[in-house]
Amino acid sequence: xxxxxxxxxxxxxxxxxxxxxxxxxxxxxxxxxxxxxxxxxxxxxxxxxxxxxxxxxxxxxxxxxxxxxxxxxxxxxxxxxxxxxxxxxxxxxxxxxxxxxxxxxxxxxxxxxxxxxxxxxxxxxxxxxxxxxxxxxxxxxxxxxxxxxxxxxxxxxxxxxxxxxxxxxxxxxxxxxxxxxxxxxxxxxxxxxxxxxxxxxxxxxxxxxxxxxxxxxxxxxxxxxxxxxxxxxxxxxxxxxxxxxxxxxxxxxxxxxxxxxxxxxxxxxxxxxxxxxxxxxxxxxxxxxxxxxxxxxxxxxxxxxxxxxxxxxxxxxxxxxxxxxxxxxxx
Numbered sequence: 001x002x003x004x005x006x007x008x009x010x011x012x013x014x015x016x017x018x019x020x021x022x023x024x025x026x027x028x029x030x031x032x033x034x035x036x037x038x039x040x041x042x043x044x045x046x047x048x049x050x051x052x053x054x055x056x057x058x059x060x061x062x063x064x065x066x067x068x069x070x071x072x073x074x075x076x077x078x079x080x081x082x083x084x085x086x087x088x089x090x091x092x093x094x095x096x097x098x099x100x101x102x103x104x105x106x107x108x109x110x111x112x113x114x115x116x117x118x119x120x121x122x123x124x125x126x127x128x129x130x131x132x133x134x135x136x137x138x139x140x141x142x143x144x145x146x147x148x149x150x151x152x153x154x155x156x157x158x159x160x161x162x163x164x165x166x167x168x169x170x171x172x173x174x175x176x177x178x179x180x181x182x183x184x185x186x187x188x189x190x191x192x193x194x195x196x197x198x199x200x201x202x203x204x205x206x207x208x209x210x211x212x213x214x215x216x217x218x219x220x221x222x223x224x225x226x227x228x229x230x231x232x233x234x235x236x237x238x239x240x241x242x243x244x245x246x247x248x249x250x251x252x253x254x255x256x257x258x259x260x261x262x263x264x265x266x267x268x269x270x271x272x273x274x275x276x277x278x279x280x281x282x283x284x285x286x287x288x289x290x291x292x293x294x295x296x297x298x299x300x301x302x303x304x305x306x307x308x309x310x311x312x313x314x315x316x317x318x319x320x321x322x323x324x325x326x327x328x329x330x331x
Contacts, residue, residue: 019169023162030277031161035233037273038168042175043226044253044265049179050219051259052188053212054195055112058247059100059120060223065242066123067093067224068231073133075144075232082146086228093224094217096123101213117244127239139238143231168229175222180262182218191215245290252297258307267308272296 023031047060071089074080080088100119107115127134134140146158146167158164182188193201194208202208231237249272257268272293280286300307 020166023165028161031165033273033277035161035165035168036230037270038165038172039226039229039233040250040253040269040273041266042172042229043223044250044257044269045176045179046219046222046226047250047254048259048262048265049183049222050215051254052183052191052195053215054198055108055212055216056251057216058113058117058244058251059123060116060219061242061244061247061250062120062123063093063097063220063223064227064230065127065237065239066096066220066227068227068237068242069127069134069140070224071228072140072143072231072237076140076142077133082144082232085144086225086232089228089231090221090225093227094221097216097220098213101216104216105209105212120242120244120247124239124242135238137239139236139241140231141236143235143237145235146232164233168233171225171229175225179218179222183262187211187214248290248297249293252293255297256300256307258309260306261309264307264309267312271308 023034026034043061043064047057050057050060067089069089070092071082071085074088075082075085100116104112104115104119127139128137130136146164148158149156156163158167183191190201190206190211194206194211198208227242253269253272254265255268256272257266258264276286276289280289280292285292304310
């Protein structure tokens, strides 16, 4: 046990060091991709949190958009400081999710999936329909940036992708720590119980609808937070950025990585982002990305339904066996 704990601590420290050093070995364009990757990690992990109760949504990217639009509007129109605007945008996404929970949780399974898609499309159509305050089909531009920090000789310009990457990394790590702690709490155990035996949970007095609503609200808060990180970095948003096509990408990240473990979706989004930026872009296949993602999704559902995460324990066992046999030969 002490050896296992020491190994975990060593691994965590090595990962932290790698995350800190990574942007300094990348080009400018790759640094920007890294920023979007960190934001997408928060988005897909918030989606996994919602799936803990067994409900899969097609409107989760729209919750990201709600956070982005709300944060952009309160910073541009009301003069909120950007950090406060970000928190406000995430909170608005949570409130919208709570309001949607009343009609949506009258449905389950496939019907919830379709209902979430319909609700998301209604919100997107509102963004397209009203130029004031949403900017219509063209969306919002010139969104306020995160203000620079000047502390004596220390100057941090958040327009620099490296500085913004570190800011996003801190926000995402804190958010993931919160989601992890909630999942390991009694609330998280109740989410799992509702997922696998909702009728049994209800029979012993668990408010299944209330817990599903709680999961939706928390997941939407962090999806909205990812939207605020995106909006205040890019400086422009429009309804098409939060379409069902983008939702399919999130769904693919989750399924390819797997949702049974906490790290599964992270593996999915990292692998597919690397595949997209290194392989698709080099081969000129970016326009075919939806088609390729569809093929990848079908392939994983058929041949590896538990995702990449199901392969990790086997690799660790093989690696442990090799190191053990190597140690025996050394002795």
